[in-house]
Amino acid sequence: MKPFRLTPMTPQGGNSAAAGEALLAELNLAQGEAARTTEGPLLVVAGAGTGKTRTLTYRTAWLVAQGVAPESILLLTFTRRSAQEMCRRAALLLDARCDRVQGGTFHAIGCGLLRQYGQAIGLEPGFTILDRPDAEDVVGMLRGDLGLGDKGRLFPKKKTVLDIISKSINRGVAIEELLVSDYPHLLEHGDDLLKVAAAYRMVKRQRQMVDYDDLLTRMVELLESGPEMQRRIGARYRYIMVDEYQDTNRVQARMVRLLAAEHDNVMAVGDDAQSIYRFRGACFRNIMDFAREYPGTRQVMLTENYRSTPQVLAVANQVMAGALERYDKDLAPTRAAGDAPALIRAPTENMQSRFVCQQIRDLHEEGTPLGEIAVLFRSAYHTFDLEVELARHGLPFIKRGGLKFMETAHIKDVVAYLRLLENPRDPISWSRVLRLHPGIGEVTARGIFEHLFGTDDPWTALAGLPAKWAGKLEALGQFLPPLARAAGATPQSLTERVIEYYLPQLVAHYDDHPKRARDMEQLVALGARYQQLGPFLTDLALEPPEATMADADRLEERDTLVLSTIHSAKGLEWNAVFVIWAVDGRFPSAYAEGSAEEMDEERRLMYVAITRARDRLVITYPVGVYERATGLILSRPSRFVEDVPAALLEPWALSDDRGPVERGGSGRAAGSSPGRGSGGGPKALSEPLPEADADGGIDAYFRQDSGW
DNA sequence: ATAGTGGTAGTTTTT
DNA sequence: CTACCACTAT
Secondary structure (H helix, E strand, O other), X not given: OOOOOOOOXXXXXXXXXXXXXXXXXXXXXXXXXXXXXXXXXXXXXXXXXXOHHHHHHHHHHHHHHOOOOHHHEEEEEOOHHHHHXXXXXXXXXXXXXXXXXXXXXXXXXXXXXXXXXXXXXXXXXXXXXXXXXXHHHHHHHHHHHOOOOOOOOOOOOHHHHHHHHHHHHHHOOOHHHHHHHHOHHHHHHHHHHHHHHHHHHHHHHXXXXXXXXXXXXXXXXXXXXXXXXXXXXXXXXXXXEEOOHHHOOHHHHHHHHHHOOOOOOEEEEEOHHHOOOHHHOOOOOHHHHHHHHOOOOEEEEEOEEOOOOHHHHHHHHHHHHOOOOOOOOOOEEOOOOOOOOEEEEEOOHHHHHHHHHHHHHHHHHOOOOHHHEEEEEOOHHHHHHHHXXXXXXXXXXXXXXXXXXXXXXXXXXXXHHHHHHHOOOOHHHHHHHHHOOOOOOHHHHHHHHHHHHOOOOHHHHHHOOOHHHHOOOHHHHHHHHHHHHOOOOOHHHHHHHHHHHHHHHHHHHOOOHHHHHHHHHHHHHHHOOOOOHHHHHHHHHHOOOOOOHHHHHHHHHOOOEEEEEOHHHOOOOEEEEEEOOOEOEEOOEHHHHHOHHXXXXXXXXXXXXXXXXXXXXXXXXXXXXXXXXXOEEEOOEOHHHHOOOOOOOEEEEEOEOOEOOOOOOOOOOEOEOOOOOOOOOOOOOEEEOOHHHOOOOHHHHHHHHHOO
């Protein structure tokens, strides 16, 4: 294990602006140091719940209070929401100047700069952003072109192909190398994969398309295109702050390095224990490389946790203690003692769901707002059963992560029309739009858009297509070109007109069109927030609405339970947190089995989940779950919590209200309830599993299952 | 060449 | 469930 040494800080004199000083008095010592150290590179290692966001917010306010121009402060965050939130809070602390601080995701900032300066590297301002499914479509097309994956020829699926290309870029590893390390079974396709990757690169450049990775790599390319350009862009930002540094990849680290080349005024904030985006190329060692990358780096460590009870932290620390690779940094509690966290074994998935519902209802009746309760899980599909059960109990919830509004076919259809108005060179959107018209399939669509690309003005060409196509596309030829030429039309009216045209196609293509038709109005409402089409489309790609509008309304108008993937829960906290499906094989995912590094990442994921809880933590797992994919029956609790001592994480076994499951001994009196010491209603679903009884009672009962 | 059918396999996580 | 195949009737 590498030693991690804290550099002692020289205390600064108190001769700065009084307003700022008063602000910083509200921070603890370490936080204050972090906020006050504005010149030169600074690394803040901040454990969960230690006031990371608070520190960033105060530092922003402090900088502005010192007279720094807000526009020259750049705040790179993981989601746009968190950047906005920080600026808003800084504005509350100080004044409205803080709203002018530049904040956003790496991708959004990169996108903005590329739209402005990209022409230097051949990118027109109207370039199209490919989201993941779009990028897959492009790869799918190329695969066809290259004759790969034709009948009889095995070739990896487009999703896998894109995974490989993307990982190779984000980790900075050649495809050949990546195949050897991560996809040895695909080595035989190495040459073809290289061909696809090269073709993919080329077609994106030709057609002014940019995928998520390109927003970063082309940004780096732009910055490296010449010292002039680097200075020009770099001069915009005098102070750079990077949140969640542990989840940046090499390209992002490079981008920061280039942006800050002039001054090195970079503050990176992160927690190696919370790095959960390895699959996206993130490397938590970036944190440790920071000091090497920026000589003279000062370091501050935040370890005092203000969020969780000591009981919750004890479990979190225990989980992390099992990591193969970690840096010594236990969280120190500051809060008073609370209730014992519980580990619940449920005989079936449905009992797990019913248990969670019942607990939530109890908590709610005792006065915990539903908005202060979250259910967290490894993968989006883990909640299907729970969602049904919640509906039956009349508990309102929104689900974050998983299914996306933007990824539904009918929304993509409408957006494809809109995208063409912005970039008529986009073959993916042409293909999608053309195929919505009867009698046109993949082959014909391709013929048509290639014809269009061969002309000077695709819109004129579309209105006057050769006879073999004109019949089928008469309506489109009359509809789309005038729309493309209608300068100054609002996104809202454009969207409305596209929908009007599209509606018959929606009805023809989807049996469940009434349901889908309602989404159309949501799209119009989203568009109404914009003055121009370009920014609307950009935001749809980079910051897609995470919940449907109906859900968003619900969240605002009443108190609503949150169901969230752990990834989407990053940076958030709740009074009560349920972690469901903590069964070995699902969490950690069986996927991670082969690799120690991936297994460590799963462990960090559990750590993140646990540290979201302020007061109450309940971890549940169903047993006897048959997984068709692997042919295994899952019966053991997640290895990450299995070995946590019962004194820290109380094991409980669920039984039905038809009576207790066969068990020996009589532990605590029935009627108590997990997760809160004693007390609770008479209709408790469960009883504690006495430790001393482990071999005789319920454990023996269940051991039969685990023997499978 | 398209469009509809039926069967099947394989399911992270996100900008 | 659903995305992706292969196959068939037009």
